[in-house]
Amino acid sequence: MNQEWTVIDGLQYSAWSREIFEQMREGGLNAVHVTIAYHENTRETLTRLGEWNQRFESYPDLIRPVYEPADIAKAKAEGRIGIIFGAQNCSPIEDEIRLVEVMRRLGLMIMQLTYNNQSLLACGCYEDEDSGLTRFGKQVVREMNRVGMVIDMSHSAERSTLEAIDYSEQPVIISHANPSHFHPALRNKSDKVLDAVAANEGLLGFSLYPFHLKDGPQCTLEQFTEMVAWTADRMGVERIGFGSDLCQAQPQSVLEWMRVGRWSKVMDYGEGSADNAGWPDPLPWFCDNRDFPGIVAALRERGFSDDELGLIMGGNWVDLLTRAAQPCPPPDMQGAAAALGSAAEP
């Protein structure tokens, strides 16, 4: 990797260990967006954050938390991996608008409005029909804008995604998915969504999860880089990055938690099926974080310049977070800041 770049993977959910963080370093990563909640409610999300605190305590040589975008540069300077917290669902805020600010204060920088199913905020991509943002959803979008929490619509249905982009005063991202043009999975995104994300100056993170790729685990690196080139042409090279969806060393029980949570008495196979109920086979060219340099080489061969690769491999993520994820002042300073206006001195 070019040492000038800041390299970020925009979505992972692995069975975290020293080994995995060492692989990240070996692969050249400076920061990673990690999932802390799929269906976890408020209380359970605090436990997940506590587990991360314990990892920061256990591996201080390898990882550090990213509470604000500037922490990513600090992580790089320190030679550590910056950990960016995100939720794949709105379950951490339950039914309470004020928990958006509380969760942002705890470091939650990115939150999806839905995970596959209808949520209290919007509709997921697995429902039959999508009625867009709800009354509560509209309030949450604006509150996320206010406190600097990035709206992620990776698992949302199309109308909800377009309405969120329209209603939000900040860019909206798709942290991990691919164009439907490349592979028409329910989780992938139409040209219309890609165009709206681009116009909104958001970001699409390319997924390396085999269910999101043409030919699944047989997808070749050449097919993948061709998709990247197509998307760069369509959205602009400033609007793309990685969100690999790497779920390394996770057992079947975790896949079932993602798919079914607590909402179904029978198994729902999500992107799989009864005959294909497990984790997909990994791509031969992306088994873990050490494989990123190989992908960079293939993208270079596809014709991307060093500057363009710097944007795709993380520069765009840094730019997006810098624009959309600045934490708002602490509650006791908000009134003062508002009263003093933008001319306020520190």
Place this chain on the structure above:
Amino acid sequence: MNQEWTVIDGLQYSAWSREIFEQMREGGLNAVHVTIAYHENTRETLTRLGEWNQRFESYPDLIRPVYEPADIAKAKAEGRIGIIFGAQNCSPIEDEIRLVEVMRRLGLMIMQLTYNNQSLLACGCYEDEDSGLTRFGKQVVREMNRVGMVIDMSHSAERSTLEAIDYSEQPVIISHANPSHFHPALRNKSDKVLDAVAANEGLLGFSLYPFHLKDGPQCTLEQFTEMVAWTADRMGVERIGFGSDLCQAQPQSVLEWMRVGRWSKVMDYGEGSADNAGWPDPLPWFCDNRDFPGIVAALRERGFSDDELGLIMGGNWVDLLTRAAQPCPPPDMQGAAAALGSAAEP
């Protein structure tokens, strides 16, 4: 009241006290469906149930719990008021299908799928659009059928209501609302919904909440009984009852909890407005439970027979609950019952 009747009010949420239970007895009531949750989550619902246990302990001469439909007859024989637990929202089960059975075991006999807003199950009547039952919602409808918890769509939007009626294997009720034909409030129900409830052998409980009545607090008893007669013609006299929505002695803070819960940072006035933010003035002919006999007299004058009045004042509620709210066997007996089939001996 005719002593042969069983008199039931199908919805109240008052600031419970000895005085109110004494007024119920004076008004001739044998049972009342009380709300235990508007936005309360699982844990908070347990506190509400605990508060009811304390009332049962404090007023053993006046009230008793109704855990199964047969407890209503026991309450009447004992000269006590049977308390039927219901939730106006699905918040007590949070995101967990298995909590339907747990809540039924705790006595929750009736549950609305939504309260005004979109829920995880279906859409409320205050959203702009309604995409019907969700994936989780379909599972919950069948689970409520299985465990004998009655589906109430009083605060739901039209499409969700029709889909719930269609999907449910048991009758669906509207515990407290009036025909839109009489007064076109968002909370009232179209002819199409009334017809579907009737065809499904469900029940409509007439609301005495002024926002649901033509001319609000100025609605006359004559206008009201005319609406009852119209509805009896449309739905059949076996499909109607009372669900007064009496909210006696409740402070403004409770109204605001109902309307806003935790989902909005700004006041939402619901059926009121910024200029009319408080509880509506009461009807002169329905201030508390002692006014039921006057309503019965007016209905008799409208031409209802004694037998018909017996159905409307509670007979239909007993019949509905007997059909739709039988608790299923305890979990350890369900497998045995299924294995033995319907020919099983006790």
